[in-house]
Amino acid sequence: MTSEGVSNCCGEAEEKEDDNEDMAMGCYDDDDDDDFSALTEGNPEWGSEDGVLGFNEGLSGEVKPRVLLMGLRRSGKSSIQKVVFHKMSPNETLFLESTNKICREDVSSSSFVSFQIWDFPGQIDFFDPTFDYEMIFRGTGALIFVIDSQDDYVEALSRLHLTVTRAYKVNPDIHFEVFIHKVDGLSDDHKIEKQGDIRRRASDDLADARLERIHLSFYLTSIYDHSIFEAFSKVVQKLIPQLPTLENLLNIFISNSGIEKAFLFDVVSKIYIATDSSPVDMQTYELCCDMIDVVIDISCIYGLAEEDPAVGSPYDKDSMAIIRLNNTTVVYLKEVTKFLAMVCFLREESFERKGLIDYNFHCFRKAIQEVFDVRVEVQKNRKLLSQRRRSKQATANGVAGNPH
Numbered sequence: 001m002t003s004e005g006v007s008n009c010c011g012e013a014e015e016k017e018d019d020n021e022d023m024a025m026g027c028y029d030d031d032d033d034d035d036f037s038a039l040t041e042g043n044p045e046w047g048s049e050d051g052v053l054g055f056n057e058g059l060s061g062e063v064k065p066r067v068l069l070m071g072l073r074r075s076g077k078s079s080i081q082k083v084v085f086h087k088m089s090p091n092e093t094l095f096l097e098s099t100n101k102i103c104r105e106d107v108s109s110s111s112f113v114s115f116q117i118w119d120f121p122g123q124i125d126f127f128d129p130t131f132d133y134e135m136i137f138r139g140t141g142a143l144i145f146v147i148d149s150q151d152d153y154v155e156a157l158s159r160l161h162l163t164v165t166r167a168y169k170v171n172p173d174i175h176f177e178v179f180i181h182k183v184d185g186l187s188d189d190h191k192i193e194k195q196g197d198i199r200r201r202a203s204d205d206l207a208d209a210r211l212e213r214i215h216l217s218f219y220l221t222s223i224y225d226h227s228i229f230e231a232f233s234k235v236v237q238k239l240i241p242q243l244p245t246l247e248n249l250l251n252i253f254i255s256n257s258g259i260e261k262a263f264l265f266d267v268v269s270k271i272y273i274a275t276d277s278s279p280v281d282m283q284t285y286e287l288c289c290d291m292i293d294v295v296i297d298i299s300c301i302y303g304l305a306e307e308d309p310a311v312g313s314p315y316d317k318d319s320m321a322i323i324r325l326n327n328t329t330v331v332y333l334k335e336v337t338k339f340l341a342m343v344c345f346l347r348e349e350s351f352e353r354k355g356l357i358d359y360n361f362h363c364f365r366k367a368i369q370e371v372f373d374v375r376v377e378v379q380k381n382r383k384l385l386s387q388r389r390r391s392k393q394a395t396a397n398g399v400a401g402n403p404h
């Protein structure tokens with residue numbers, strides 16, 4: 001594999017700093033109620049810089065959807081969160097202590113990837129009166145239930161059933177995602193067998209309770225390979241209301257540029273937030289992740305200003321990379337926004353029309369900006385409406401409270 005044209009991209013060290021800024025971590029006591037302000041206040045909103053699209057302006061009033069991580073003790077919930085969002089190496093998770101409080105964290109590396117993750121200790125007691133599960137499920141976008149595939153999963157399945165039915169009663173819009181986790185220890189046949197068995201049993205339990213309408217999605221995951229990133233990408237994509245528009249834009253872009261496959265990546269987390277409508281295969285996804293790593297590392301070493309590497313960002317509007325594989329495929333990475341990158345796969349002969357591809361990319365980038373502008377506008381209107389509602393309510397209360 002040869003690499004050419006690698007320039008200014010986001011560096012690992014820098015990325016870690018960004019992580020710290022992006023993620024406000026907090027541990028949540030059950031009686032903390034619904035007040036998120038303390039958490040979100042510490043989380044800076046990204047503004048635009050010259051030539052770099054800062055896609056988070058105007059979103060400060062946005063309510064972020066919640067992603068809950070639930071499952072039995074030691075099933076791997078905290079490890080998933082640490083590996084995907086804190087770049088912890090999988091081996092380090094061996095030393096993680098058991099979580100005994102609900103830990104929540106803001107993830108908002110780009111406007112399209114913006115949510116809160118709540119990591120629950122295993123064995124939440126739904127009958128404990130101090131656990132206000134209705135409040136928690138009400139604002140939830142996705143519930144990830146982690147099942148340890150290397151352990152006996154009978155208890156996990158009954159817990160899954162209890163959790164899902166409770167959550168569904170409070171909020172039928174939640175996406176239920178089941179991670180059949182730690183599959184690194186299983187052979188391929190065994191994986192498929194386990195997935196089939198777990199799926200069948202979970203569906204039977206729901207059918208017995210006459211709740212067939214609850215849809216569960218299943219993923220085989222492990223922190224030791226890219227499967228956990230791929231599964232998280234799919235979970236996060238369901239929380240992006242603009243997903244069909246993004247997919248459509250990618251379809252138009254690839255069909256007019258002779259490209260075979262294109263992904264839109266969140267560079268920090270390596271979650272892909274959208275791809276065109278052709279199927280995704282794991283190897284392609286892994287190659288994209290590896291490319292982002294290579295680009296980030298090279299840029300960190302050679303892409304920063306020599307005089308003062310601390311000045312300027314290693315990932316900016318000029319960031320791009322071209323990698324030619326030995327099978328006549330070209331992988332092309334380009335910066336879309338401060339946090340997003342496009343990674344495309346194409347044949348060498350198609351890459352001869354690089355000018356056309358770059359022009360189409362320019363149009364794609366502009367269209368993404370427009371999608372974002374609409375989103376900002378909607379958020380602003382929502383904020384204004386709720387402010388008006390609140391001031392009306394305050395006036396009404398004032399009049400009611402003052403008889404004169």
Ligand SMILES: Nc1nc2c(ncn2[C@@H]2O[C@H](COP(=O)(O)OP(=O)(O)OP(=O)(O)O)[C@@H](O)[C@H]2O)c(=O)[nH]1
Pocket residue numbers: 071072073074075076077078079080090092093094095096097098099100120121122181182183184185221222223224
């Ligand atoms: N083999 C393997 N082990 C994993 C994987 N994910 C997590 N583990 C291990 O599972 C153990 C438990 O992981 P945790 O992340 O602490 O589990 P948890 O669900 O957060 O546990 P509680 O906080 O007690 O609820 C750790 O030793 C991890 O290294 C995986 O994909 N494969």
